[in-house]
Amino acid sequence: MWRNYLTVGIRALAKNRAYAFINILGLAIGMAACLMILLFVRYELTYDATLPGVEKAYQFQSHYKSSQTGAEMNLQMSSYIAGQRFQKDFPQVDKLVYALGGSPVVMKDGEATPTEDVLLVDGNFFDVLRFPFLRGNPATALSNAGSIVLTESEARKYFGSIDVLGKTLTLTARAGRTIDYRITGVTADTPKNSAIKYTMIGRVDMASYWADIPEFLDSWGWQSGWVFLTLRPGADPKVMEAQLPAWEKRNIPNETLGGLTTNQGDDQDWHIVNIRDVHLGKAQAGSMTNGNDRGTVITFGVIALLILGMACVNFTNLATARAGQRAREVALRKVLGASRQQLIAQFLAESILMSGIAMLVALAIVEISLPWFSSFLKANIQLQYWGLDGVILPMILLVLVVGLAGGLYPAFILSGFQPARVLKANKSSADAQGSGRLRSILVVGQFAVSIGLIICTAIIYGQTIYAQTSDPGFRRDGILQIPNVGRIRDHGARRALVDEIKRIDGVVAAATTSIGVNTRNSSNRGFQIDGRNDPIELGTYAIDPDFFAAMGMQRVAGRNLDRNRPMDDATLPFPSQPAADAALNQRGLNVVMNELAVKRLGFSDPQAAIGKTVRTSMVDLKYGPTPVTIVGVFNDTRFRSVRTPMEPMMFYRDQGGDDYVVVRYSGDPQAVNNRIEQLWKRRAATVPYQARFSEEIVGKLYEAETARAQIFASFAILAVIVGCLGLFGLASFTAERRTKEIGIRKVLGARTRDIVQLLVWQFSRPVLIANLIAWPIAWWVMRDWLNTFDSRITLTPVPFVIAGAIALVIAIGTISAHAVRVARANPIHALRYE
Amino acid sequence: MLTLRNLSRTYRTDTVETAALDAIDLDIAAGEFVAIMGPSGCGKSTLLNILGLLDSPSSGSYLFHDQEVAGLPEAKLADVRKRHVGFIFQSFNLVDELTVRENIELALLYHGISAADRRKRVAAAMDRVGIAHRADHRPSQLSGGQQQRVAVARAVVGKPDLILADEPTGNLDTQHGEEVMGMLQALNRDGATIVMVTHSPAHADYASRVVNMLDGRILVERRRAA
Numbered sequence A: 001m002w003r004n005y006l007t008v009g010i011r012a013l014a015k016n017r018a019y020a021f022i023n024i025l026g027l028a029i030g031m032a033a034c035l036m037i038l039l040f041v042r043y044e045l046t047y048d049a050t051l052p053g054v055e056k057a058y059q060f061q062s063h064y065k066s067s068q069t070g071a072e073m074n075l076q077m078s079s080y081i082a083g084q085r086f087q088k089d090f091p092q093v094d095k096l097v098y099a100l101g102g103s104p105v106v107m108k109d110g111e112a113t114p115t116e117d118v119l120l121v122d123g124n125f126f127d128v129l130r131f132p133f134l135r136g137n138p139a140t141a142l143s144n145a146g147s148i149v150l151t152e153s154e155a156r157k158y159f160g161s162i163d164v165l166g167k168t169l170t171l172t173a174r175a176g177r178t179i180d181y182r183i184t185g186v187t188a189d190t191p192k193n194s195a196i197k198y199t200m201i202g203r204v205d206m207a208s209y210w211a212d213i214p215e216f217l218d219s220w221g222w223q224s225g226w227v228f229l230t231l232r233p234g235a236d237p238k239v240m241e242a243q244l245p246a247w248e249k250r251n252i253p254n255e256t257l258g259g260l261t262t263n264q265g266d267d268q269d270w271h272i273v274n275i276r277d278v279h280l281g282k283a284q285a286g287s288m289t290n291g292n293d294r295g296t297v298i299t300f301g302v303i304a305l306l307i308l309g310m311a312c313v314n315f316t317n318l319a320t321a322r323a324g325q326r327a328r329e330v331a332l333r334k335v336l337g338a339s340r341q342q343l344i345a346q347f348l349a350e351s352i353l354m355s356g357i358a359m360l361v362a363l364a365i366v367e368i369s370l371p372w373f374s375s376f377l378k379a380n381i382q383l384q385y386w387g388l389d390g391v392i393l394p395m396i397l398l399v400l401v402v403g404l405a406g407g408l409y410p411a412f413i414l415s416g417f418q419p420a421r422v423l424k425a426n427k428s429s430a431d432a433q434g435s436g437r438l439r440s441i442l443v444v445g446q447f448a449v450s451i452g453l454i455i456c457t458a459i460i461y462g463q464t465i466y467a468q469t470s471d472p473g474f475r476r477d478g479i480l481q482i483p484n485v486g487r488i489r490d491h492g493a494r495r496a497l498v499d500e501i502k503r504i505d506g507v508v509a510a511a512t513t514s515i516g517v518n519t520r521n522s523s524n525r526g527f528q529i530d531g532r533n534d535p536i537e538l539g540t541y542a543i544d545p546d547f548f549a550a551m552g553m554q555r556v557a558g559r560n561l562d563r564n565r566p567m568d569d570a571t572l573p574f575p576s577q578p579a580a581d582a583a584l585n586q587r588g589l590n591v592v593m594n595e596l597a598v599k600r601l602g603f604s605d606p607q608a609a610i611g612k613t614v615r616t617s618m619v620d621l622k623y624g625p626t627p628v629t630i631v632g633v634f635n636d637t638r639f640r641s642v643r644t645p646m647e648p649m650m651f652y653r654d655q656g657g658d659d660y661v662v663v664r665y666s667g668d669p670q671a672v673n674n675r676i677e678q679l680w681k682r683r684a685a686t687v688p689y690q691a692r693f694s695e696e697i698v699g700k701l702y703e704a705e706t707a708r709a710q711i712f713a714s715f716a717i718l719a720v721i722v723g724c725l726g727l728f729g730l731a732s733f734t735a736e737r738r739t740k741e742i743g744i745r746k747v748l749g750a751r752t753r754d755i756v757q758l759l760v761w762q763f764s765r766p767v768l769i770a771n772l773i774a775w776p777i778a779w780w781v782m783r784d785w786l787n788t789f790d791s792r793i794t795l796t797p798v799p800f801v802i803a804g805a806i807a808l809v810i811a812i813g814t815i816s817a818h819a820v821r822v823a824r825a826n827p828i829h830a831l832r833y834e
Numbered sequence B: 001m002l003t004l005r006n007l008s009r010t011y012r013t014d015t016v017e018t019a020a021l022d023a024i025d026l027d028i029a030a031g032e033f034v035a036i037m038g039p040s041g042c043g044k045s046t047l048l049n050i051l052g053l054l055d056s057p058s059s060g061s062y063l064f065h066d067q068e069v070a071g072l073p074e075a076k077l078a079d080v081r082k083r084h085v086g087f088i089f090q091s092f093n094l095v096d097e098l099t100v101r102e103n104i105e106l107a108l109l110y111h112g113i114s115a116a117d118r119r120k121r122v123a124a125a126m127d128r129v130g131i132a133h134r135a136d137h138r139p140s141q142l143s144g145g146q147q148q149r150v151a152v153a154r155a156v157v158g159k160p161d162l163i164l165a166d167e168p169t170g171n172l173d174t175q176h177g178e179e180v181m182g183m184l185q186a187l188n189r190d191g192a193t194i195v196m197v198t199h200s201p202a203h204a205d206y207a208s209r210v211v212n213m214l215d216g217r218i219l220v221e222r223r224r225a226a
Helices: A002-015 A017-045 A080-089 A152-159 A237-251 A294-321 A323-335 A340-376 A392-415 A419-425 A435-469 A491-502 A547-551 A578-587 A595-600 A669-683 A694-701 A703-737 A739-747 A752-786 A798-824 A827-832 B044-051 B074-084 B100-109 B115-129 B144-157 B174-189
Strands: A057-065 A072-075 A093-102 A105-108 A111-114 A118-121 A133-136 A147-151 A168-172 A178-187 A200-203 A225-231 A254-257 A260-263 A268-274 A479-482 A507-513 A524-527 A536-543 A555-558 A589-594 A613-616 A626-634 A649-653 A660-665 B002-012 B017-028 B033-037 B059-064 B085-089 B162-166 B193-197 B209-214 B217-223
Touching (some): A080 A093, A080 A225, A147 A152, A152 A178, A237 A268, A294 A323, A294 A340, A323 A340, A435 A798, A491 A669, A507 A547, A660 A669, A694 A703, A703 A739, A703 A798, A739 A752, A739 A827, B002 B044, B174 B193
Parallel strands (some): A536 A649, B033 B193
Antiparallel strands (some): A093 A118, A168 A178
8 A cells, every 4th residue: 555655656756847846846945944044043052051060150240231321231241359249148159260351462482472362260260161171180270370271272373282281371461461371281172152262261369460450359340351150059040149139239339429429239230140041141242252142043943944834835835736636546546445544644645755855855955055054154063963962853853744734735635536526527627625725825925934034134234234334423444453552561662653653654643542443342430510410421431632533533513632731631650649640630631522422411512512521530539520621522433333322432631541553544555554563563572463454343343243144145045946936836837727718818819928917917916915914024023123223224115115026026037937838828729628 | 701722730740740631722701600520530620720710720821801811920810819700619618717707708808998898798798698697607607508608608799700619519418509509590690600610410500501521621512502
């Protein structure tokens, strides 16, 4: 019996090669997309899942919500003291380590090499996060200050081997201080699917490391590193989190600023997040590796299911459309004694067979495209067949589900034919009542998905391009940004270097600054104005007066800061001298602001702010607030991502506070860069030269958005292909089914053109209806998505209409070949053999 | 009205060449009622298809209203067909998805006639064949005789001067067959030229001339005294 089914099934496929090809290819594409996304989703959901002991390992995060604006900033980082107090007050905490992030310079053979992702810790990091060791003993590697553990890559980079225990590595860290570390361990590189990333981990004594700035150790608002901890067995992080608000109140002291009392805990909450949940967690600021949000992962999953659903729909549609062709077979089998159940089993077996063949093709597609997909997502996604993580089981499940989902309805339809009627009528066009309508509905659904994806792609692309090209308030082209200038400790030497850069051929302007194109640091101060009790938060950044010229910003009111006016300069000696602090506080300071800042401060327009004085703490709080006078207002600028709200900013001159040089150049960018680099290497050999062009920085900033847009585009294309395959198949069957009608119409005088029009219209209608479904849904989804950007494109009907038109053109293109062929056929053939 | 001279139609497959019509000469005057008879495969239907411009001759000449139509392009043929020719088939060839009214209207859709005018003419055609009470029924809801009446109405609604009927009574019982023949006769009396293929000698008797065919040739022509 089953052999007969198999024979008939295979022969039915072989007889209708086009049908089999369309069905199998469509299904294979859908399954391949589904498998790849499944792998991606699992990859995203299993960050750090294999790290030993991870179920007990947590990150202590601080989340901010501004009580003034409601804006949230959720940091994975925490202040040093928060971790210390947390450990002291909660006995459930087993081990806790603070990891300070940084990019010190490795000094080797007199040459400065920049580094990234270096952690300086105050305890044995590997007691908490048990990354596998290749050399050394994880239990003791970081027991003493001055020891350091490298990753395998890093060890090979500096020493060409991983047998480096006992060797010395010299790091120049904050404020140019040089420390020698003894290598005590080598670990494997951190995996790509980890929220933790390091290249080296050095043990320091925090108290002596921060001896010059002891405030770091007891500031609740200074986040420069991460707190990792393990909990004792039985400890419940949820219970502990519930106790944190009270803990905050006990621990965080009030601060007074000229009569106003504030508390660092007001806007801040702490959370205990398992390491496995960090990657997709709520807090994504201050992360070691690029996080993702659950929404994106779910969206991809939904899209994969939609594409698979479309492929199943093709399957169902084509099967019911060609049901008539097999009506006689069904009738005969029934006459010969087959029960309906047997027939249903036969047709289901056929569809599962087809689904199985499609799966083999899908696997080939996945094998070929996975490396590309994986590198595109900067991930390390592997296809593994066997084992717990293997895809064999999901594959079998998918084959069964698709086979059943696609085959069930046709199986019921086919097995329901009445043999007497079919045989008597000798019909070739038996078509079940209602299945035509079902097909139309399903085609509408398919095209709605395709159109929706095309719209989303267009809008995501539009926004991505907009983000990189919209006016940020400064001239984005022609800027070279050089970090690390703060490592040149002597103000004089630093100024001399910048002055020399200005004289280089091709340099138009150069200035030191603490903020530039997408610099990560943000520095806020509360400002007091008369008549308000709560301080107003503004970003405050140290700059050189030439900064505005170098960035290409526009002055809106007042004047720029002036190097020759002492009142315009907030530079203080280092280390701090109380007398100088007090003197600055006494005399006050001239500053410039951007338009948003003066608006936040309550001035009706920029001109109204000129000459007005507000107060903020420029020196140690004990001296009270410093009066600052606004002497100029510049236009608003967006230095960070378009996702980040426009920042209200105050700019002041502080020759010690800058870490970047921004250079505006004209002419050949590379030539200018080379000339600056040569000069830099002569003047500051111990500071790595890591200049980047603004285009490069902005490109990197929107890398993830661009990748997402491209993935969306690929899925949209896949969906359209699957949809068209179905439409193509359906068109051929419909044309066949309507042969008689077309013949009649031709006999009655219809021209080829009329027939083509008729068929094209038949298939255009579902596409047009699909628009009505796709538009509102896409509009709603895209509006929500665009709302995550502070600056965004407006949602116009254009992408909607274009997507509809594209779908229509593709649909017409797909079926017109059929339509023309059928319309040209001589009607006598259609009519004679009824 | 129709003049065929030395007209042949051959069908070719890879290996065989079959002459469906072999050097036929035939004249049909306006207002005639011609019956074509002969055994299966003798070329009756091929002849009818060529007369109705559904098929083109392989060689020879075909004058339709004194205009040479052999070798005209498809679009031209379609144009002549819709202005002059009405068809009636053995298997009715109604569109299952359309109602009686819509099936009849189909014949006017390609004529560029206004909707109001179409409605009027369809109503008149339905009255003429006595199917008006079934206007909104689908073909599947009608008997064979009723379906053929719809087909007749559709054939005449465009006011063609030539009606071609391919075994119009072949699928009908005697009573319904007689009904249809009566209708054809009435149409002929009103001036339409009718060419009918039939197997039934009784129905051939309705014609004014009977053409007997065998193996693609005209064997005998027999005129009935009026």
